[in-house]
Amino acid sequence: MTPILQVKGITKRYGGLTAVNEVSFDVAEGEILSVIGPNGAGKSTLFKLISSFVTPTSGEVLFKGDRISGLAPHQVARKGVVRTFQETTIFRSMTVRENVIVAHHLRSRASLLGFFLGTSLARQDEAEFGASADGIIDFLGMGAIRDELASNLPQGHLRALGMAIGLATNPRILLLDEPFAGMNHDETMRMVGLVRRLRDERGVTVLLVEHDMPAVMKISDRIVVINFGQKIAEGTPAEIQSNEKVIEAYLGSEDAAIGM
Ligand SMILES: Nc1ncnc2c1ncn2[C@@H]1O[C@H](COP(=O)(O)OP(=O)(O)OP(=O)(O)O)[C@@H](O)[C@H]1O
Numbered sequence: 001m002t003p004i005l006q007v008k009g010i011t012k013r014y015g016g017l018t019a020v021n022e023v024s025f026d027v028a029e030g031e032i033l034s035v036i037g038p039n040g041a042g043k044s045t046l047f048k049l050i051s052s053f054v055t056p057t058s059g060e061v062l063f064k065g066d067r068i069s070g071l072a073p074h075q076v077a078r079k080g081v082v083r084t085f086q087e088t089t090i091f092r093s094m095t096v097r098e099n100v101i102v103a104h105h106l107r108s109r110a111s112l113l114g115f116f117l118g119t120s121l122a123r124q125d126e127a128e129f130g131a132s133a134d135g136i137i138d139f140l141g142m143g144a145i146r147d148e149l150a151s152n153l154p155q156g157h158l159r160a161l162g163m164a165i166g167l168a169t170n171p172r173i174l175l176l177d178e179p180f181a182g183m184n185h186d187e188t189m190r191m192v193g194l195v196r197r198l199r200d201e202r203g204v205t206v207l208l209v210e211h212d213m214p215a216v217m218k219i220s221d222r223i224v225v226i227n228f229g230q231k232i233a234e235g236t237p238a239e240i241q242s243n244e245k246v247i248e249a250y251l252g253s254e255d256a257a258i259g260m
């Protein structure tokens with residue numbers, strides 16, 4: 001079966017600096033794959049290359065066998081490859097539900113202008129989007145804060161809202177940028193459970209960049225390790241934890257040791 005995502009020899013140079021260097025890997029449909037590596041290794045750049053926020057210097061990314069590199073980020077998102085958290089737009093003066101409804105307009109037939117002008121197509125979308133938004137909010141266990149203004153939400157809830165906004169675009173692949181950052185153990189475990197359910201119940205393929213090693217080891221089917229822009233290892237959590245190159249890359253870095 002063709003992998004849902006293929007990263008093929010992708011390179012990104014900024015002037016003399018090679019942020020990502022000839023990285024290749026495949027992602028199978030329904031897989032949870034983490035990208036890890038010391039600070040500055042090139043993980044965020046790799047995510048931006050996959051979601052087409054930056055253009056590769058060379059190499060390409062294929063989604064379901066079609067090249068997506070070179071498309072605009074919104075075109076890639078419409079195809080179903082959605083990056084969330086760092087560049088998610090949350091309208092702080094809107095409620096949780098309103099934010100999730102507005103996010104549906106990325107896949108809307110009517111334009112966002114139509115939504116504000118109240119055209120009939122937009123009104124039809126509105127009813128459909130309201131029901132879908134409620135489904136997502138319930139799925140994420142956010143029912144109690146449905147009508148809360150985003151400006152009143154603490155960090156953990158804002159993150160959940162970021163995920164709800166990502167889900168509103170009906171992704172086939174969700175790219176999560178440090179989903180556990182700033183969370184305590186209980187919040188992290190709750191988020192781990194949610195990501196698993198996303199895959200199990202909605203069939204979403206998940207790629208994540210994360211520094212929280214215990215969470216990465218718990219959640220991932222497979223891990224890709226990047227150091228100085230290059231892929232140095234790829235394998236199951238158990239394989240990665242005992243990989244000499246990986247242990248060496250992490251020695252002396254700010255991140256906690258790879259083992260637990
Ligand atoms: N827009 C840019 N212009 C110039 N250099 C950049 C740019 N974006 C990233 N870099 C450089 O590319 C390298 C990789 O950065 P990147 O943010 O991808 O690493 P990272 O692994 O995500 O780091 P962290 O874990 O600290 O978030 C770094 O040396 C960074 O300074």
